Amino acid sequence: MTFHIRRPVVVLGLTILALASLPVTATADQWESYHWGRQVNPFTLRLGDNVSGAWDAHLRGASSDWSASVALDTKIVTGGTLRRSCDPTNGRVEVCSARYGDTGWLGLATLWTNGDYITQATVKVNDTYFDTPKYDKPAWRNFVMCHEVGHTLGLAHQDEDFENPSLGTCLEYTDRPKSNQHPNRRDYKDLRAIYAEVDSITTVSSAPPERSADQATATQDWGAAVPGTVDGRTQTYVADLGQGRLVITMVIRSDPPPGRPGRPGPPATEWPAPPSPVSAAVWAV
Numbered sequence: 378m379t380f381h382i383r384r385p386v387v388v389l390g391l392t393i394l395a396l397a398s399l400p401v402t403a404t405a406d407q408w409e410s411y412h413w414g415r416q417v418n419p420f421t422l423r424l425g426d427n428v429s430g431a432w433d434a435h436l437r438g439a440s441s442d443w444s445a446s447v448a449l450d451t452k453i454v455t456g457g458t459l460r461r462s463c464d465p466t467n468g469r470v471e472v473c474s475a476r477y478g479d480t481g482w483l484g485l486a487t488l489w490t491n492g493d494y495i496t497q498a499t500v501k502v503n504d505t506y507f508d509t510p511k512y513d514k515p516a517w518r519n520f521v522m523c524h525e526v527g528h529t530l531g532l533a534h535q536d537e538d539f540e541n542p543s544l545g546t547c548l549e550y551t552d553r554p555k556s557n558q559h560p561n562r563r564d565y566k567d568l569r570a571i572y573a574e575v576d577s578i579t580t581v582s583s584a585p586p587e588r589s590a591d592q593a594t595a596t597q598d599w600g601a602a603v604p605g606t607v608d609g610r611t612q613t614y615v616a617d618l619g620q621g622r623l624v625i626t627m628v629i630r631s632d633p634p635p636g637r638p639g640r641p642g643p644p645a646t647e648w649p650a651p652p653s654p655v656s657a658a659v660w661a662v
């Protein structure tokens with residue numbers, strides 16, 4: 378399927394829409410043309426383990442699933458951050474679990490990009506929800522972990538309809554994740570396409586963790602929200618750091634914990650604009 382780019386949706390009152398600087402080509406279910414820079418194929422992407430024991434098997438499963446790609450391997454390494462802050466590490470993915478609170482999101486993936494290249498990424502899974510009976514199930518944990526790690530490889534959703542028959546991939550939206558715990562063949566095909574050509578620069582790293590210059594940005598301010606997302610439960614945010622650098626945050630919305638009202642978050646049109654001089658572009662996936 379062709380990846381349909383629909384943008385801009387709303388500009389949220391911003392005077393600058395940084396579309397001109399954004400890459401627009403995509404051939405697969407790929408987030409724009411974002412990918413890890415590397416000069417050899419296949420390459421190895423490190424996943425920092427900052428998850429609790431309840432998540433270890435699911436992180437191992439996601440790592441194993443995505444490593445079945447001919448394009449890349451993932452390798453679980455000692456985490457480089459604290460679970461709660463989940464700060465990024467240059468050149469790899471930090472995967473974190475914690476009780477992040479009644480935030481309205483089940484899991485999220487954050488990608489830092491520079492031009493077409495992913496430079497670092499984080500995955501957070503929210504135990505505030507996974508510790509409840511509804512979500513404390515292997516299928517839900519596998520689905521969300523596979524989904525968010527998949528985003529950090531540069532993959533977008535194959536499908537965003539909650540109600541249609543399952544495509545059998547973790548990279549679609551679902552309320553019944555039994556058949557969505559792993560990638561499907563199309564995910565692997567997409568990865569082959571995304572990583573068919575090597576790059577002139579390398580953004581994946583095997584170096585020890587080092588503090589990232591951009592690390593504070595995404596957790597404090599996700600940037601501009603995408604309005605009109607599916608069922609109001611899934612949203613994407615983009616913050617423009619300038620000089621071709623973006624922070625992209627992709628969210629799986631949760632149902633509220635039992636006995637508590639939902640906290641869906643502010644409507645997109647009321648989301649505060651990023652502080653000047655940061656500009657933001659908005660689009661839907």
Ligand SMILES: [Zn+2]
Nearest residue numbers: 524534627628
């Ligand atoms: Zn997603």
